[in-house]
Amino acid sequence: MTQQISVRQTACFCAISLLALKLITLPSLLVIMSTSSAIVVALIMFALDLFLLYIFLKVKEKYPNLSLYELIKKVFGSVLAKIIYIILFSFYILKLVMLNNEAIAYMRDVVDEDFRLIVYLMTFLPVVIAMVNSGLKSTARTIEFGFVFIFIGLIFCLFLSEVTFTYGEMGPIFKENILNILNSCKDVGFWFSDFLFITIISDKIKYKKNMKKIIFSYVFITLIILIALYIIYFRLFNVTAFLHRSAIADITQYNRNIGNSGNIDIIAILVYMFIIFFQGAIYFTGAKIIFEKIVGYDNKIHAIIFITLLILALQLFVFYNLDLIIDFVVNYLKYFGVVAWVIIPLYLICLLIFDREKGDELVKKKSKQN
Amino acid sequence: MKIIQQIKEQLNNNPDVSERQFLINGKKVYLLFIKSTIDKTLLVHSVISPLLEYGGEPNLSTLSNSVLRASEVEKVTKDQFVKSLLRNKVLLFVDGESDALAIDMELLPVRQPSEPPTSPTIQGPREGFTESVKTTMALLRKQLPSKHLVIKSFFVGEMSHTQVVLFYMDNLADKKIVKTLEKKIKSINTDIVLDPHYLVEFIVGRPNSLFEQYGSTEKPDIVTAKLMEGRVAIAVDGSPIVITLPFMVFEDVQNSNDYYTNSHYATFIRYVRAFGILMATVIPGVYLSLRLYHYRIVPLKYILTISATTQNLPFTPFLEILFILILFQMLYEVSLRLPRYLGIATSIVGALVLGDTGVQAGLISPPGIIVIALSLIAVYTVPNQAPQLNIIRLVFVFLGGTLGLFGVVGGMIYFVNYLNSMDEFGVPILAPYAPRVENDLKDALHKKPMPKMKKRPKSVKSNDNIRGLE
Numbered sequence: 001m002t003q004q005i006s007v008r009q010t011a012c013f014c015a016i017s018l019l020a021l022k023l024i025t026l027p028s029l030l031v032i033m034s035t036s037s038a039i040v041v042a043l044i045m046f047a048l049d050l051f052l053l054y055i056f057l058k059v060k061e062k063y064p065n066l067s068l069y070e071l072i073k074k075v076f077g078s079v080l081a082k083i084i085y086i087i088l089f090s091f092y093i094l095k096l097v098m099l100n101n102e103a104i105a106y107m108r109d110v111v112d113e114d115f116r117l118i119v120y121l122m123t124f125l126p127v128v129i130a131m132v133n134s135g136l137k138s139t140a141r142t143i144e145f146g147f148v149f150i151f152i153g154l155i156f157c158l159f160l161s162e163v164t165f166t167y168g169e170m171g172p173i174f175k176e177n178i179l180n181i182l183n184s185c186k187d188v189g190f191w192f193s194d195f196l197f198i199t200i201i202s203d204k205i206k207y208k209k210n211m212k213k214i215i216f217s218y219v220f221i222t223l224i225i226l227i228a229l230y231i232i233y234f235r236l237f238n239v240t241a242f243l244h245r246s247a248i249a250d251i252t253q254y255n256r257n258i259g260n261s262g263n264i265d266i267i268a269i270l271v272y273m274f275i276i277f278f279q280g281a282i283y284f285t286g287a288k289i290i291f292e293k294i295v296g297y298d299n300k301i302h303a304i305i306f307i308t309l310l311i312l313a314l315q316l317f318v319f320y321n322l323d324l325i326i327d328f329v330v331n332y333l334k335y336f337g338v339v340a341w342v343i344i345p346l347y348l349i350c351l352l353i354f355d356r357e358k359g360d361e362l363v364k365k366k367s368k369q370n
Numbered sequence: 371m372k373i374i375q376q377i378k379e380q381l382n383n384n385p386d387v388s389e390r391q392f393l394i395n396g397k398k399v400y401l402l403f404i405k406s407t408i409d410k411t412l413l414v415h416s417v418i419s420p421l422l423e424y425g426g427e428p429n430l431s432t433l434s435n436s437v438l439r440a441s442e443v444e445k446v447t448k449d450q451f452v453k454s455l456l457r458n459k460v461l462l463f464v465d466g467e468s469d470a471l472a473i474d475m476e477l478l479p480v481r482q483p484s485e486p487p488t489s490p491t492i493q494g495p496r497e498g499f500t501e502s503v504k505t506t507m508a509l510l511r512k513q514l515p516s517k518h519l520v521i522k523s524f525f526v527g528e529m530s531h532t533q534v535v536l537f538y539m540d541n542l543a544d545k546k547i548v549k550t551l552e553k554k555i556k557s558i559n560t561d562i563v564l565d566p567h568y569l570v571e572f573i574v575g576r577p578n579s580l581f582e583q584y585g586s587t588e589k590p591d592i593v594t595a596k597l598m599e600g601r602v603a604i605a606v607d608g609s610p611i612v613i614t615l616p617f618m619v620f621e622d623v624q625n626s627n628d629y630y631t632n633s634h635y636a637t638f639i640r641y642v643r644a645f646g647i648l649m650a651t652v653i654p655g656v657y658l659s660l661r662l663y664h665y666r667i668v669p670l671k672y673i674l675t676i677s678a679t680t681q682n683l684p685f686t687p688f689l690e691i692l693f694i695l696i697l698f699q700m701l702y703e704v705s706l707r708l709p710r711y712l713g714i715a716t717s718i719v720g721a722l723v724l725g726d727t728g729v730q731a732g733l734i735s736p737p738g739i740i741v742i743a744l745s746l747i748a749v750y751t752v753p754n755q756a757p758q759l760n761i762i763r764l765v766f767v768f769l770g771g772t773l774g775l776f777g778v779v780g781g782m783i784y785f786v787n788y789l790n791s792m793d794e795f796g797v798p799i800l801a802p803y804a805p806r807v808e809n810d811l812k813d814a815l816h817k818k819p820m821p822k823m824k825k826r827p828k829s830v831k832s833n834d835n836i837r838g839l840e
Contacts, residue, residue: 123776138791142787273779277779
């Protein structure tokens, strides 16, 4: 089958990417870094993410058949394109490891305190590998199919949390000075910038005129739910947030009516489990596509084996718990993040403004040369 | 006549191969037929009487054109003699001519169309196909008297020479799909074909797949509706089952009853069926995972109930569920195979001895029985999917028992992804939900009233998308 995905499926990718790494440790991390201004940091980062998404979609409009790799290669040649892709590859691998660690921490915190890493990997890897192996199209369909349930589940979590919330007690939110806020933004950058995935698979997305409208509507609705959950979380736990590292589970568990309704936080648990697999498949697919570009040939089996071994090695011997990878990301990876946050977007903006040549013409030229 | 002796020898001198000889105007005329498969009364009236009354010079063309009163007569050559005889034709030879006339006189034991036991209807047509492909054709013609209906016949099976018939609407069906199917049917190399299921594995893209890749029914109204959506139907002589292609999973959540009742009720019942699929497959696995690993997320009162009923059990929860599951599955299989009166007795023994006494003896727990019984009953909300759902349930029991809830969720995603990777004849099997096809959502789980379904399903490629235009 042709591996092109629809705009709606791309929108589901974006919406899931918005959720995965932001529902567990990030809210507590934001409070630790910027206390009562955590919501401001989150809002700035969301706004920045939205801006990047806009840029990426504009690029897709202008160059419907080119991926990020071809766009970089077009101006700087294949060597620099490969260097950038190697950085992005490590970025995606670390995101996968972070997702795994967050998921394991979450499972231990909420579902089963004896939950073992090996059980997680034995479940997560076969499913995600099967998804990646079946191709982008079927992965996109699976995520599209599951998105409805995730969305309903999220709304349910929101209502479940909302009953614990008292309005009018938001308190002052600008205690921190602006420099601290910007510093926090820089430190948590790794948890954002997931829309970059769109540029990597850009050539595999079917172009549609109302593309921006569809994608932004999915993203906005998901973002509203996410921000609402953040506000509830910050309001509920405030300075004690560092104790609550499984945000989505904790806010639903603290429902005052829990005695009447039973342990209905199982819905939050199920929702997050689905998100783990879907986001895992997105990161893995991203890493696989990047790997194929770096090595210069399409062999998904080789790519899958290499990525799996790399993840296992990192997971088992380097970042075997959540604190290790958070420390690494906050202290070192922010410099890597410059590529995703500054260099690539700036380059794409320049292309949008200064490049008079249309992507389609480039493709035609390429095929003539071949 | 020498050739008659040769044919008889080729057919092992079987006792039902009969020969009749006449002398007409000094010339010998022979009839050769298999008496167990022809209508003897018709033979006398349409062939023997006219021959005896005929006083002219007998030759094949005169007999065919002016003497025989049969509806179908064709001239056949030597190499077609045995084949024609085996297709229940009467062969007529005239001394001195090398060819023969094949006269259609077929009369095979056929039952009358009746309500199929697999899909009873509350309101709506009750006719069902029979084992005769001629009845299938007649019933479809009756439902669909359209000039666009195309019926193509093939003979498959080296030994059985079974008639396989392809039905489609030439103005609706995708020509590529029709061509592919024709090509695949023609290339089937097998000894015998008794049912469309024999063909399916030659036709579908993934014959090893656990999941069905075709629709099957015994009802002409369902086949007609599917033909009108641009699908292709395949019938096999000797079976009342007709298969339809391309197929989408949600077809099995639909039922012909849905179209003969209020659309709100149809929608409700379809959601119940979809929920039934979920219950049938994952409930035992989820129960097991909650009991074994995630008891923290089970409400306290329920934990107390479960622990009170399970504390003295000799088996682990995993073995208990597996034991009950296999027990129930055996009971189900036995009740299907035994004669009806014995089946009822077995059900009583199963329910009383294995259920009630098993609990009292402390071998199995009431929650375990309820969960398995619920799961087994739920399978039959979608009977066409029963075989694969029974296997998938077992997979989820293993996942829930070993990897917990995370394993169950992983399993669900795996199976959905597997289904999504199936693109049989270019039609996504989980459409119209993955990928989402807006137009087709009007008749998926949700059913809109008929006047609102102006367009045919887009998921199935069709040459004419608007309903109601001839």
